[in-house]
Amino acid sequence: MPNPTAAMLVIGDEILSGRTRDANLHHLSQQFTAAGIDLKEARIVSDDHDAIVAAVDALRETHDILVTSGGIGPTHDDITADAVAAAFGVHIDVREDAKALMEARYAKTGRELNEARLRMARIPDGAELIENDVSAAPGFRIGNVYVMAGVPSVFTSMLDRVLPTLNAGTPLMSQSIRVERAEGDIAGPLRDLAREFDDLAFGSYPFSENGVYGANVVVRGTDSARLNEAATRLHALFS
Amino acid sequence: MPNPTAAMLVIGDEILSGRTRDANLHHLSQQFTAAGIDLKEARIVSDDHDAIVAAVDALRETHDILVTSGGIGPTHDDITADAVAAAFGVHIDVREDAKALMEARYAKTGRELNEARLRMARIPDGAELIENDVSAAPGFRIGNVYVMAGVPSVFTSMLDRVLPTLNAGTPLMSQSIRVERAEGDIAGPLRDLAREFDDLAFGSYPFSENGVYGANVVVRGTDSARLNEAATRLHALFS
Numbered sequence: 001m002p003n004p005t006a007a008m009l010v011i012g013d014e015i016l017s018g019r020t021r022d023a024n025l026h027h028l029s030q031q032f033t034a035a036g037i038d039l040k041e042a043r044i045v046s047d048d049h050d051a052i053v054a055a056v057d058a059l060r061e062t063h064d065i066l067v068t069s070g071g072i073g074p075t076h077d078d079i080t081a082d083a084v085a086a087a088f089g090v091h092i093d094v095r096e097d098a099k100a101l102m103e104a105r106y107a108k109t110g111r112e113l114n115e116a117r118l119r120m121a122r123i124p125d126g127a128e129l130i131e132n133d134v135s136a137a138p139g140f141r142i143g144n145v146y147v148m149a150g151v152p153s154v155f156t157s158m159l160d161r162v163l164p165t166l167n168a169g170t171p172l173m174s175q176s177i178r179v180e181r182a183e184g185d186i187a188g189p190l191r192d193l194a195r196e197f198d199d200l201a202f203g204s205y206p207f208s209e210n211g212v213y214g215a216n217v218v219v220r221g222t223d224s225a226r227l228n229e230a231a232t233r234l235h236a237l238f239s
Numbered sequence: 240m241p242n243p244t245a246a247m248l249v250i251g252d253e254i255l256s257g258r259t260r261d262a263n264l265h266h267l268s269q270q271f272t273a274a275g276i277d278l279k280e281a282r283i284v285s286d287d288h289d290a291i292v293a294a295v296d297a298l299r300e301t302h303d304i305l306v307t308s309g310g311i312g313p314t315h316d317d318i319t320a321d322a323v324a325a326a327f328g329v330h331i332d333v334r335e336d337a338k339a340l341m342e343a344r345y346a347k348t349g350r351e352l353n354e355a356r357l358r359m360a361r362i363p364d365g366a367e368l369i370e371n372d373v374s375a376a377p378g379f380r381i382g383n384v385y386v387m388a389g390v391p392s393v394f395t396s397m398l399d400r401v402l403p404t405l406n407a408g409t410p411l412m413s414q415s416i417r418v419e420r421a422e423g424d425i426a427g428p429l430r431d432l433a434r435e436f437d438d439l440a441f442g443s444y445p446f447s448e449n450g451v452y453g454a455n456v457v458v459r460g461t462d463s464a465r466l467n468e469a470a471t472r473l474h475a476l477f478s
Binding site: 017021026031039046051073074076117119120151153182184185187190191194202 | 252253254255256257258259260261264265268269270271272278279280281282283284285286290312313314315316350351353354355356358359390392411413421422423424425426427429430433440441442443444445446447454457459
C-alpha cells in the first residue's frame with residue numbers, strides 16, 4: 001500500500017512580510033518523513049478569508065491529510081477556524097466542549113475567559129478537538145483537515161497528539177554521502193546510478209565551503225538493504 | 240496605483256522531506272516588503288514535472304511576478320527549466336548565450352564544461368538570462384516568471400540583479416510594540432483600534448518567555464504619519 005500523502009497550509013501575513021521565519025513546516029516535514037507520510041506540497045497564504053478557503057479546498061481534495069498552522073488565536077486577524085468552516089460548508093460558533101476545556105485551564109491560572117478568548121472556542125460543527133499541553137485553546141480536526149496553532153511550541157504539542165492517530169506508512173529512510181567534487185563532475189555517473197536503482201530517489205545538494213565545492217548526495221527509499229547497496233556504489237564511485 | 244503582487248514557488252524534495260530548511264522564502268519576503276512588492280502566496284512542491292508545471296501556471300496567472308527557487312543545477316533531479324518551458328509551451332535546449340557565459344567562467348577556474356554542466360545552459364526560447372556573482376550557471380526570466388537557484392548564496396545574488404529591474408511599489412513600513420500582557424487580554428481593544436485605523440493592517444504575534452505572556456503587536460502601512468499615530472495610541476492603550 002502506498003504511503004498516505006499530506007499537504008501543509010501555513011496561514012499568516014507575518015511569514016509573507018518577512019517578519020517571522022516559519023518553523024512549523026520544517027518540523028512537520030521531519031515528523032511526517034519519520035512516520036512514513038509523504039508531504040507533497042506546502043502553501044503559505046496571508047490572513048485572507050478567500051485565500052484560506054481556496055487553499056483548504058484545493059489541498060484537502062488532492063491529499064489524504066491536510067495540516068494547517070496559524071490564525072487560531074484570540075485577535076481579529078485570527079480567521080482560520082471560520083475559513084475552514086466555510087470551506088466545509090458547516091456552521092461555526094462557540095462550542096461548549098471547547099469552552100469547558102478553556103474554563104478548566106483558566107480556572108487554574110486565574111485568567112478571565114473574556115470575549116476575545118471565547119473566540120478561540122469557535123469550532124466548526126462536526127469537528128473533533130485537538131488539545132495541547134502548552135495553551136488552553138484547542139485546535140481541531142474536521143474531515144481530513146487538522147487545524148493547529150502557529151506558535152511553534154503549541155504546534156509541536158498539537159502534532160504530538162495527532163501523530164499517533166494517523167495511519168502511518170512505511171518510513172522513508174535515507175543515506176547521505178558527502179562528496180568533495182563539484183556537482184557538475186558527479187552528475188553524469190549519478191544519473192546513471194539513479195537509473196539503475198530506480199526504486200530509490202537520488203538527490204544532490206551542492207555546497208561550497210572555504211573554497212571547496214562539493215555536494216551531499218542523498219538516497220531515499222523504504223528498503224534498507226537497497227539503500228545500503230546504493231550507498232556502497234556511491235562510495236565506490238565518488239570517494 | 241496598488242503595489243505589484245508576487246508569488247514564490249520553492250522546488251525541492253529536500254524541503255518537503257525535512258532534510259533542508261528553506262531560507263530563500265524568508266529572504267525574498269524581506270526584500271520584497273522593503274521594495275513595496277506584496278508577496279501574497281508561496282508554494283513548495285517536490286521535484287515533479289507535473290507539479291511544477293501546474294504551480295507555475297497557477298501562480299503566474301494570478302500574480303504580477305512569480306519567483307521560483309531550486310532545480311536548475313546539473314543533476315538529473317534538476318528539472319525546473321524544462322518544466323517552466325512546458326508551462327509556457329516553448330522550446331528549450333542548450334542556448335549559445337548561456338553556454339558562452341559558462342565557458343567564460345570555466346575558462347578562469349579550469350573546470351570542464353561537460354555534458355552535465357551543459358544541462359545548466361538549457362534555457363527556454365525567449366527567456367532572458369539572469370547572471371549571478373557566485374556561480375557560472377545563469378537563471379532566467381520568461382514573461383513574469385523569474386527562475387533562480389536554490390542554493391541561498393546564488394539565489395541572493397540573482398535577486399540582487401533582478402530587484403532593480405522590477406516595478407517597485409510603495410514600501411510597506413511597520414511599527415512593532417511589545418506588550419507584556421496575554422494576547423487574550425489585549426484582543427478586544429486591539430480589534431477596536433484596527434477598525435478605527437482601517438487603512439493600516441494590525442497583526443498580533445504572541446510569545447511566552449520565562450513565564451511572561453505577551454504579544455508583539457505590529458502595524459503595517461504605507462503612510463508613516465498614520466503609523467506613528469497608531470503607534471502612539473497603542474502605547475497609550477497597552478503600556
